[in-house]
Amino acid sequence: MSHKPSFDLEIKSYREQHNAAVNLIQIVSNLWYNHAVELVFFRNRLFDAKPSAILNLIQESALLTDEPVDILDTLQIAQLLEKSPLSPARIDLGKLTLQAKKKTFSANDLHNFITVELQDMHQQEKLKPRDVVLYGFGRIGRLLARELMLNTGAGQQLRLRAIVTRDVNDSKSILKRAALLKTDSIHGAFEGDVQADIANPALVINGITVHLISAKQPEDIDYTVYGIENALIIDNTGAFRDAQELSRHLKSKGAEQVLLTAPGKGVPNIVYAVNENDSDLQKHKIFSAASCTTNAISPILAVLENTIGIDRGHIETIHSYTNDQNLVDNMHKKSRRGRAAALNMVITETGAGDAVAKVLPSLTGKLTSNAIRVPVPNGSLAILNLQIKSKTTVNDINTLLKKASLQGNLVEQIMFSKNNELVSSDIIGTSAAAIVDAPATIVSADGKNIVLYIWYDNEYGYSHQVMRLSRHITGVRRYTYY
Incomplete structure (x- = not known):
């Protein structure tokens, strides 16, 4: 006859796991904001996750991996990472914990294991932040805005600086755009802070000013007036689909590259992680993220x-x-x-x-x-x-x-x-x-x-592919451990 643990023991166990998840969240936040190091768990985002969501991720990982990890193992690895010298990176904490669990380590050996596993991190070149302009602010544009702001981190990566719309930015329109960014019927509320700055005009997102620019034609814009240089223009309007039309963006002062969020004609069509290395980034200035x-x-x-x-x-x-x-x-x-x-x-x-x-x-x-x-x-x-x-x-x-x-x-x-x-x-x-x-x-x-x-x-999965491709073509490519 089997005996289940008592209710009190079950509560005690859950409390220990919950507290470990809370500690993990603090480490994730510190590494992200202060060191531009993003921790994920088998690809799933940990930043801004609730303790219950993290515990659920760890539980679900048991369905995929041969040897499941637990929250205490995961926290131990995260604590060692926090004490290590790290360059900007994206590290799969789940995989790193799983690799460590397959071996038997003393505390010192575990630290050495992590050092060896991440040794390539220190060979990465220092990241140079790049300005990003969203040309259009529809379904994909707003999701990209959310992701760009959530991924600002220590400010060493892609930086959303402006949003271009083809209609006038009067007070009513600016308030409407702020509301559409803040709330979404499908993806829920944006957890960041969004304020409408009517005078500038701009949206102030998490305390960072994102200029709103009204323009009928791409070539009419001088981005340098807004302090924007060498920008990646992400065209999500669908209005321009071929090389000739998209090249109009490059006539704008301050624009350096163009990425279309739709299939394009006469430009490299790229699915990140499948064929991104087939295109010469020095030769081309315009790219398509396909569909x-x-x-x-x-x-x-x-x-x-x-x-x-x-x-x-x-x-x-x-x-x-x-x-x-x-x-x-x-x-x-x-x-x-x-x-x-x-x-x-x-x-x-x-x-x-x-x-x-x-x-x-x-x-x-x-x-x-x-x-x-x-x-x-x-x-x-x-x-x-x-x-x-x-x-x-x-x-x-x-x-x-x-x-x-x-x-x-x-x-x-x-x-x-x-x-x-x-x-x-x-x-x-x-x-x-x-x-x-x-x-x-x-x-x-x-x-x-x-x-x-x-x-x-x-919408969401595709937006993440656009983000990955954006980092690739701009050279803002973090070290990744998967």
């Missing part, structure tokens, strides 16, 4: 193409409705998109198949694609129906993708889920570009045809 769907499926396709090989396939995107659809039935220049978005499933075209070929040239001509817009405001699903070159099983495929989510250069891009109850609302707020729904994986009887279900937050 949310391309960012979701390319990491998965890259893993499969580089291991078992892909003969051909079809991509079907089940995508949330977007602002380019009608709220009620009305005229629209594209077929079917004129029908009420919140009431209908709408078949529409997608360039995902062709777009993937720009990122993974070996798949050129092998993929077809289509899309269905559905009545949810955010959260999308890509169904990959692929004929592969080598026979496989469900277990082999899931093991392959699980490994990619924990090791290698795609750990930020791929999240692996064993959750049998996963639905679209569950993946909102996920920073990974792709979430593998492992229980849904299908493999044909002959082992040559596979069907994968890949979830993605088409």
